[in-house]
Amino acid sequence: MLAHLDENVQFENIANGEVNLHLEGKEAIRQQAEQAKGYFSERCQTITSFKHENDKIIALTDIS
Structure with a gap:
């Protein structure tokens, strides 16, 4: 899962228009x-x- 991520990757989880998780770094x-x-x-x-x-690249996902 992490093999292709840059060390400085950032991740945000947005639900119902609000950021509820922000991560910085692999x-x-x-x-x-x-x-x-x-x-x-x-x-x-x-x-x-x-x-x-x-x-940057923004990927939108559906999780179920």
Whole structure:
């Protein structure tokens, strides 16, 4: 999951128009993934769109 991420990656989770999680750095994302893996026995994440803005990529996803 982390192999292709830049060390300075940033992640934001936005639900109902509000940012409820902001992570900076590959290690922060690894820690969050380790913590969250126990919440789900099964999960599906579908990328619905990509948007390129200067030096960043925004990926919108649906998670079920």
